[in-house]
Amino acid sequence: EAQVTQNPRYLITVTGKKLTVTCSQNMNHEYMSWYRQDPGLGLRQIYYSMNVEVTDKGDVPEGYKVSRKEKRNFPLILESPSPNQTSLYFCASSRQGNSGNTIYFGEGSWLTVV
Amino acid sequence: GNSVTQMEGPVTLSEEAFLTINCTYTATGYPSLFWYVQYPGEGLQLLLKATKADDKGSNKGFEATYRKETTSFHLEKGSVQVSDSAVYFCALSDRGNFNKFYFGSGTKLNVKP
Numbered sequence: 001e002a003q004v005t006q007n008p009r010y011l012i013t014v015t016g017k018k019l020t021v022t023c024s025q026n027m028n029h030e031y032m033s034w035y036r037q038d039p040g041l042g043l044r045q046i047y048y049s050m051n052v053e054v055t056d057k058g059d060v061p062e063g064y065k066v067s068r069k070e071k072r073n074f075p076l077i078l079e080s081p082s083p084n085q086t087s088l089y090f091c092a093s094s095r096q097g098n099s100g101n102t103i104y105f106g107e108g109s110w111l112t113v114v
Numbered sequence: 115g116n117s118v119t120q121m122e123g124p125v126t127l128s129e130e131a132f133l134t135i136n137c138t139y140t141a142t143g144y145p146s147l148f149w150y151v152q153y154p155g156e157g158l159q160l161l162l163k164a165t166k167a168d169d170k171g172s173n174k175g176f177e178a179t180y181r182k183e184t185t186s187f188h189l190e191k192g193s194v195q196v197s198d199s200a201v202y203f204c205a206l207s208d209r210g211n212f213n214k215f216y217f218g219s220g221t222k223l224n225v226k227p
Contacts, residue, residue, distance in 0.1 A: 004157075035217075042118075042203060042219040043158075090157055101207065103150075103215060105157035 002027050006091050006106035013081055013113055021076045021109050023091030029104075031094045032074040033058065034066065036087040037108075043090065049074055081113040116141045120204045120218035127194055127225050135189040135221045137178075137204035145206035147171075147180050147187040152201040152220070161189075161202070199225045 004025045013019050025032065033048035035058075045058030049068040063085055065077040074093075078085060091106040121136040139145065146165045150158040162171030167182035176191045187204060204218040 040219055043215075043217040045215070048214075101146075102160045102163070103158075105150075105159070107155075107157045 004104050004106040006109050010110045016080050019078050023074045024072050025093040029093035033092050034076045035090045083113050086113050116216045118204050118218040123222040125223050130193045133191040133194045137187045139206050148205040149189050150203040194225045196225045
């Protein structure tokens with residue numbers, strides 16, 4: 001079954017304590033990305049990756065890091081989380097390049113920073 | 115630049131009512147257009163898409179037509195069900211970078227029995 005898997009699904013953490021949200025896809029997709037979803041703002045892209053070792057900033061990258069050492073994995077790292085990073089996070093993947101590509105989303109990770 | 119604007123919700127309808135959720139876009143060039151649906155507690159799933167002007171996407175009784183002249187992609191369904199209650203997102207992908215998506219803010223639909 002085609003899947004994008006994120007962990008953890010729910011996390012409460014404290015300001016400044018580094019955390020990583022993992023993301024893995026089993027569809028051999030080249031393209032992966034992270035979004036955050038906030039009320040009234042829809043989904044905003046944080047970072048994306050076109051392939052292994054190729055990453056770039058999205059619309060709201062501040063406070064986040066990513067890496068793409070393997071094709072299937074794309075972890076999101078919050079080096080020093082702050083309360084304004086409390087949000088619902090989605091990892092997504094798709095094939096590279098063609099018009100009308102479908103994005104596949106993970107189930108989301110609820111993160112609360114206190 | 116690229117952006118998507120969709121009607122604010124929540125939208126509350128009775129079962130079997132007609133649904134329209136408006137979506138308009140601005141884009142540099144000719145984007146592909148999508149509707150995604152998010153059921154409670156789940157991630158987003160593709161509902162339908164259209165890749166060029168005048169194309170109609172359809173799925174599960176939902177339809178949307180890519181209207182270049184009005185830069186719109188309104189979602190419609192003739193008879194909604196309680197199970198259609200969800201948040202609906204309109205989105206476009208940038209033809210200069212097909213993997214770059216721009217999402218609207220989402221419209222929550224509540225369908226009452």
